Structures are given as C-alpha cells and as structure tokens.
Amino acid sequence: MHFPRSSATALAAAVCLATAAGGGVxxxxxxxxxxxxxxxxxxxxxxxxxxxxxxxxxxxxxxxxxxxxxxxxxxxxxxxxxxxxxxxxxxxxxxxxxxxxxxxxxxxxxxxxxxxxxxxxxxxxxxxxxxxxxxxxxxxxxxxxxxxYNQYPFTDDPGADLLHPDWWITECGCVPAATTPAPVVSKPFRxxxxxxxxxxxxxxxxxxxxxxxxxxxxxxxxxxxxxxxxxTVAPPHVELLAANVLVFGADPTGRRDSADAIDRAVAFARQKHLKVYLPPGTYQVNRHIVVDDVTVVGAGSWYTVVKGHRTDLPGGAHTGVGFYGKDAAEGGSRNVHLSGFAIEGDVRERIDTDQVNGVGGALSDSSIEGLYIHHTKVGMWLDGPMRNLRITGNQIADQIADGINFHTAVTDSVISNNFIRNTGDDGIALWSEKAQDAGNVIDHNTVQTPTLANGIAIYGGADNTVSNNLVADPIREGSALHVGSRFGAEAFAGQLRITDNTTVRAGTFELNWRVGLGAIWFYALEKDIEADVQVTGDDFLDNTYNAAMFVADWPVKDLYSITNVHFKDVKVDGTGTSVVSARAAGSATFENVRARNVGAVGVNNCGTFHFTPDGSEFRLADQGGNSSWLAPWEVPNTITCDDRPPVTPPPAPGPWQ
The missing domain is CATH 2.60.120.260 (Galactose-binding domain-like)
Incomplete structure (x- = not known):
C-alpha cells in the first residue's frame, strides 16, 4: 500500500536524513x-x-x-x-x-x-x-x-513529464515549485x-x-x-460429482466469454449443494464472478485458466476478471472455497479506484488454496468486517499493487504457505483502517522483490502474528518487515508477534528521505506505537543498511513515539551501516541479539535530533546476552548520531556456529 508522502516542504525539512551509496554484494x-x-x-x-x-x-x-x-x-x-x-x-x-x-x-x-x-x-x-x-x-x-515510470501512481509512458511537478524530487534535491528554473529530469524518469x-x-x-x-x-x-x-505438476484434477461449467455453456478455448455460463453453474451448484468444476481450458471472463456459499474447483492452476481483459465502466472506472465475495456492507459472503485454477488479468497501469483484483469482497468461514494469480492489480484484496478466512498454498506474481491485503476488521484469519513475487506494493499487508484487523496469522510465506513498499506490512491492528516467513529483495520506499502507524490505521493494541522470520538483502534506500531503512522498520507517522511488540527468533541477513530502524516523520517527531518493542534471540548477519538506527523518541529492549559483520556502528541513535544534555530521546535496554554490537556506553541513550554513516557492503551470509 502506498500513497503520497507528507508535503514536499515537510520532506525538505528532513535535511538531516542521509544520502548513502547502496552497496551490492x-x-x-x-x-x-x-x-x-x-x-x-x-x-x-x-x-x-x-x-x-x-x-x-x-x-x-x-x-x-x-x-x-x-x-x-x-x-x-x-x-x-x-x-x-x-x-x-x-x-x-x-x-x-x-x-x-x-x-x-x-x-x-x-x-x-x-x-x-x-x-x-x-x-x-x-x-x-x-x-x-x-x-x-x-x-x-x-x-x-x-x-x-515516473511518480506515484505511475504511468506507462516513458516520455511523460513529471506527474506531480510540485512534489519533492530526490534526484535534484529540491522542491520543484520553489525552484527556478524548474528541475529537469532525465526520461524515462524512474x-x-x-x-x-x-x-x-x-x-x-x-x-x-x-x-x-x-x-x-x-x-x-x-x-x-x-x-x-x-x-513436477500433478495430472489434472477431475471432479466428477460437480456442476461442470461446460454443461452450462462455458467455452474452454477462451474464444467466447464464459462469465454468464460460470454464473449459471454457480447458481445451480448452490441449489443442489454441489461443487462447481472448471475442467482444463482457458475461460474468458471480463468481470467479477460473485461467489457465496459455494465451492469452485479447477483442474489445477497449470490446466485451468480464467483469463480476461480490462472492461470500461461508466464514469471512467474499469472492471476485469476476478472472484469476489459480496460487499461487507451487504453482509459479505461465507462458506466460499476456491481452489485449483489460475486467474490471469490484464492490468497494465495503476488506478487505485479500480476493482480489478484477482479475489475481492468479504469472505468469512472460507478458504482460498492452490491459485495462481497473475497480472491483476492486487492478488487478493479483502474488505471486512469478515472472519475465519484461510489463504494457503497460492502463488501471486507480477501485480501492479499488493499481493494480499486484509483491509478493515479482518479477524481470526490465516495467510500461510503462499509464494508472492514482484508486487508493485506491499507483498502482504494488514491495514486496520477504521477498525482493527485482529487475531490474524501470517505464517510460512515467501515474499520476493516487491518493487515498491514492503514485503510484509502491519498498519495497526491487535494480537496479530507474523511468523516463519522469508522476505527478500525489497526495492524502494519500504523494506522487508514494517510496523507503521500510517494511512489512517487504528492504533496498535494488544501484542504483535514477529517471530522466526528471515529477511535477506533488505533495508532499502528511502528516496524521499534520503536515508537507508532497516530490514524491519517501525514508523510513527500518525499515532504512537505503544503496543507490546515482540521480535523473537528472527534472522536479518545481508542488510543493505540497518537491521532495525525506528523513525518518525520530521513534522511529527516531537508528537509520536515508539515504545514497548522487545528484541530477543535475534541474529544479524551483515549490515551496510548499523544494527539499530533510531530516528524517533521511544525505547526498545534487546536480549540475546547477536550481530556480526556490522558495517559502521552497532547503534546509530539520533533520537528526535534535539541532542539534549540528557542524551537521546530513544532509549535502549540491554537485557543480557547481546554480542559486542551493543556497547555498555551506548545504553541507555547515548547520542551516536551520524546522518551519513559509511556504507560497507557486508559479506555473503553464512551458517552460525
């Protein structure tokens, strides 16, 4: 999830945030x-x-x-x-x-x-x-x-001029509206x-x-x-006792639109308490298939493909292929089970108001398993209130925006064993806008190469767990794991568990702030982050900049803080700069955190940049068992601020003894 930053003037005020040369391995x-x-x-x-x-x-x-x-x-x-x-x-x-x-x-x-x-x-x-x-x-x-190309929400025109000429432009280090002459950017831009x-x-x-x-x-x-x-792909799955969409007129060659035929099969299956079966083939569908109290089964995602092109709607919006539960305002859908097929979209530009996602709506007491979702806007965007959804064993690739997003009051649900690659925004996100996402588990997923934002992002919520995931190679304006008070999210509550995850080659260079992020980063933009956050058993490998970062945006750095964060049994193998970078008020505890191949200093503690005689506004507590990265003199709040720390590319990670 990504929206424009705070004002260009506010961003320009963050003059202390550093430029660092990213080093590759x-x-x-x-x-x-x-x-x-x-x-x-x-x-x-x-x-x-x-x-x-x-x-x-x-x-x-x-x-x-x-x-x-x-x-x-x-x-x-x-x-x-x-x-x-x-x-x-x-x-x-x-x-x-x-x-x-x-x-x-x-x-x-x-x-x-x-x-x-x-x-x-x-x-x-x-x-x-x-x-x-x-x-x-x-x-x-x-x-x-x-x-x-260009600025958010981007364009597919490589020759386009700036989409927002009054925005902060990192490449020229200026606010264009206050600059004479206007900045010249090379094309294609970004x-x-x-x-x-x-x-x-x-x-x-x-x-x-x-x-x-x-x-x-x-x-x-x-x-x-x-x-x-x-x-090795198994032979096609056959479902004999089912409403076969071919019987209802679906065309497996993809030449004719099959949406109405699939709707008829869904209606019949609900009436007769049968599954809907999509045999091997390519089915053209150019709109949403609305599902409620029904099971839709394909022959396997390599054999059954539901494919569509973008369709224009009145008012300039668009629709496209997707399986949607009913809107939460209408009570949502329940007892929906989708498995064993591919969804191939036709989304080539980012329009945030378009509902052109692979799976959408509200789905309670439901499951999504074994899908391959490709070229849609968001693989799965679920709007609550809804509960008890299990998303397991899916592949989501080449999205314009997020991979999976639980938006507003999604509770007691599981995202597990999914492989997500090349999203245009967060790979997996919980976004507690207006109401809390609570009691959810994000476990044993792989997220690779999100081109914008984060691998796994938690925006507010209560009692959620992020565990046993592998997140690699975030590209820009985000990192591997993110805990953010942003985007109008409700305040964090209860406990957030971030347990036994591995990140690699994370900690991107934040182009708006001109500073390197942490592989895991906490961001207080709109509220304090004060829930109990437990970071336990995680491995942060080959970090481009920092392993962990605490930051508040410059205009609110004296308003919001980050507290009650606890690191335990964590390994850090390689940092370009620091193990911990603090650019906010607050505190964190560290117990048995081992680090090696640290590029600059263990702790880069700037606090809120007031540099008071009492030390930094961010305090670190040494709970014992930490290796030499956390020196006694750095505890609790020694100012060690270096806005431009040297970047030392770390060696390739290896096994721990």
Missing part, C-alpha cells in the same frame, strides 16, 4: 551447474522458513551461460536491483543460459525482463527452450505488463517494475540432470533471464 557468474537456492541463498540458511510449493529455484547468474551477468546492484531503478538476488543474466541473440534440473520436472517458470517499446506499451519476443538439445518449445515473452514471469508445461517429465537451455533466437530482442523454477 557480487554474485559470481557460473558456479555449480545445478545450484539450487531459496531467495538466492543456500537453502540451509532459510530452513523451515518461507513457503514450500514444490518448485526448485535456480538463479541464472549461477548457471553456465554465453550471456553476461548484469553485476550485483541494489540501487533503485536499476535492472539488477529488481532481480532475485540482485543479479541476472543478459542474453543477446544467439546466446543462452543452461540449467541442470536438480529433480525430475515437467514444468518450468522463467522470470525475465524485456525492453519496453520506445513510446511504452511493451514488446514481445521469442525465447527458445530445449531439453538435452532435443525437445524444443518457443515461449513468446512480453513486456506489456512491465515497465512503469523506470521500474521491469520483470515478468511465464510458465511452461514441457509435455513430459524429465529426470534430474536433464539440461534446460534458454536461448534467444536470431532477430529477437535482448532478454534478461533472472531465474528458472522447475517442478
């Missing part, structure tokens, strides 16, 4: 032919954390190639920064990258980037796929769903959202050791390959 080209990673790490470093959906990840920069590695880079608006592991391989026509299957597989997913068209709108280009030099497929890649992915069934199963070669044919566009996921 080099990743060697080549390496073991069948090197398997998770979030570009050795799997042993993240064992037991994140989602497990049965596929094997292999990074292109670790595979034999005749192409060229981009070179590791974490700088926003660079192509490498948006790649998994912050590196990828560029293939010119005639070049290839070759992956050795680590396990038997009959399906692959290729994550890639193609150039945009000169005036926007994307390009298409072929990519040849061969296995052991024999079986050949041709994938038609596209960048039609990639490449956004290019991003550069990657996409495509899936391919190989037609048969190949054993471990088979070599999958991706080649760019002559005359095709230069193609950047980020990674290959390989897996």
């Amino acid at each position: 080099a990743h060697a080209q080549g390496g073991p032919a069948a090197k398997v990673t998770r979030a570009a790490l050795d799997p042993s470093l993240v064992a037991g954390r994140g989602a497990d959906l049965g596929f094997q990840e292999q990074e292109a920069e670790n595979a034999p190639t005749t192409g060229t590695a981009l070179g590791a880079n974490r700088e926003a608006y660079s192509l490498a920064a948006e790649a998994s592991g912050r590196d990828a391989v560029r293939l010119q026509p005639g070049q290839y990258v070759e992956f050795t299957l680590p396990k038997a597989a009959n399906a692959i997913t290729v994550r890639y980037s193609l150039p945009d068209a000169p005036t926007g709108g994307g390009t298409t280009s072929p990519l040849d796929v061969s296995v052991d030099g024999k079986r050949r497929h041709t994938m038609t890649l596209t960048s039609q769903y990639s490449w956004l 290019p991003g959202h550069a990657f996409d992915e495509q899936r391919l069934l190989l037609g048969r199963s190949y054993p471990a050791g088979a070599k999958v070669r991706l080649s760019v044919p002559a005359g095709a566009a230069a193609t950047v390959v980020d990674l290959l996921d390989s897996q």
